[in-house]
Amino acid sequence: MDKSAIKYAFNKTLPVLFGYLFLGSACGLLLYKAGYNFIWVFFISVFVYAGSGQMLLASLLTAQAPFATVAVLTLLLNSRHMFYGLSFIERFKKAGKMYPYMIFSLTDETYSMLCSTTLSKTVDDGKIIKAIALLDHCYWIAGCVAGALLGQILSFDFAGVDFAMTALFVVIFVEQWKSFKSHIPVYAGVICSLLSILIFGADNFILPSLILTVGTLTALRSFIERDDPKREVVKACQ
Amino acid sequence: MSITTYSIIAIAVAALCTFATRLVPFVLFGGKKEVPQIVNYLGKVLPSSIIAILIIYCVRSVDFTSGYHGCAEISAILLTAVLHLWKGNTLISIGGGTVFYMFLIQYIFV
Numbered sequence: 001m002d003k004s005a006i007k008y009a010f011n012k013t014l015p016v017l018f019g020y021l022f023l024g025s026a027c028g029l030l031l032y033k034a035g036y037n038f039i040w041v042f043f044i045s046v047f048v049y050a051g052s053g054q055m056l057l058a059s060l061l062t063a064q065a066p067f068a069t070v071a072v073l074t075l076l077l078n079s080r081h082m083f084y085g086l087s088f089i090e091r092f093k094k095a096g097k098m099y100p101y102m103i104f105s106l107t108d109e110t111y112s113m114l115c116s117t118t119l120s121k122t123v124d125d126g127k128i129i130k131a132i133a134l135l136d137h138c139y140w141i142a143g144c145v146a147g148a149l150l151g152q153i154l155s156f157d158f159a160g161v162d163f164a165m166t167a168l169f170v171v172i173f174v175e176q177w178k179s180f181k182s183h184i185p186v187y188a189g190v191i192c193s194l195l196s197i198l199i200f201g202a203d204n205f206i207l208p209s210l211i212l213t214v215g216t217l218t219a220l221r222s223f224i225e226r227d228d229p230k231r232e233v234v235k236a237c238q
Numbered sequence: 239m240s241i242t243t244y245s246i247i248a249i250a251v252a253a254l255c256t257f258a259t260r261l262v263p264f265v266l267f268g269g270k271k272e273v274p275q276i277v278n279y280l281g282k283v284l285p286s287s288i289i290a291i292l293i294i295y296c297v298r299s300v301d302f303t304s305g306y307h308g309c310a311e312i313s314a315i316l317l318t319a320v321l322h323l324w325k326g327n328t329l330i331s332i333g334g335g336t337v338f339y340m341f342l343i344q345y346i347f348v
Contacts (some may be wrong), residue, residue: 061249085262085263104260169333174319183286
């Protein structure tokens with residue numbers, strides 16, 4: 001790996017370093033509380049590698065949820081990632097053999113880093129994107145393992161630390177609320193899930209509410225696009 | 239099934255599903271095919287609905303009709319949102335909201 005690319009990427013990814021050490025620690029702590037020590041946490045953060053996904057996994061593991069539930073909820077939570085890749089179909093080809101790894105490691109933070117990294121004149125873009133993806137992954141693993149170790153060492157009452165997952169969703173919620181004019185998608189999600197809870201109960205409401213929401217949003221398309229004509233998902237990341 | 243076997247399979251399922259979501263656009267549109275309008279549209283609007291659904295998922299087992307009526311959850315969610323609107327710093331918002339929640343359930347709404 002190229003030294004100048006690593007250096008360039010390290011400077012770029014400093015905000016992710018702090019973010020991941022913090023969020024990773026919270027995640028590692030949650031997994032530790034769920035009964036998984038730092039060795040488990042290491043492998044989970046290497047192979048799952050998803051912030052909100054791992055927090056959700058901690059609560060699913062605690063509840064010993066059925067595998068189908070694990071699959072549906074993980075797919076649902078990460079479904080936003082399906083749209084990240086659209087911006088990088090061409091650019092990732094520069095990563096050569098690491099192409100599959102680039103897809104695997106496309107988290108929210110790596111996505112925004114790659115979006116904000118314009119082509120450098122001195123260092124090869126393929127090397128830079130590989131270095132960014134790898135560094136981010138390392139930060140994440142370090143944060144998660146540190147959190148699990150902290151949980152093991154500190155004799156502190158961590159009851160309620162699982163609220164970190166809710167807080168993370170609230171933060172994402174606020175950011176989406178601010179960036180879009182039309183709030184119909186939010187209302188649709190809330191109303192459809194409350195309806196689904198009434199009909200299907202609190203344990204099985206996710207899938208029906210998603211289906212209802214997709215139906216509602218498809219039906220209201222012209223209405224929503226009139227409010228938010230500029231809403232763009234594929235940013236200029238090429 | 240032992241808890242270890244269960245955990246390994248559950249983790250593998252989560253890992254595969256996470257990778258699958260990231261892989262979808264490369265498989266579907268890697269060959270330079272046009273992204274259908276409806277996919278593009280849902281990609282824009284669905285994330286906000288999904289996050290709203292997930293917040294409800296997080297508080298699904300809170301009893302709003304008796305006990306403390308979800309006071310700890312509601313106030314910690316509000317604090318997180320206000321902190322984020324005010325400072326716009328993810329660490330402050332999540333850290334502040336979580337510490338406040340831990341304080342509430344350990345000392346106030348015991």
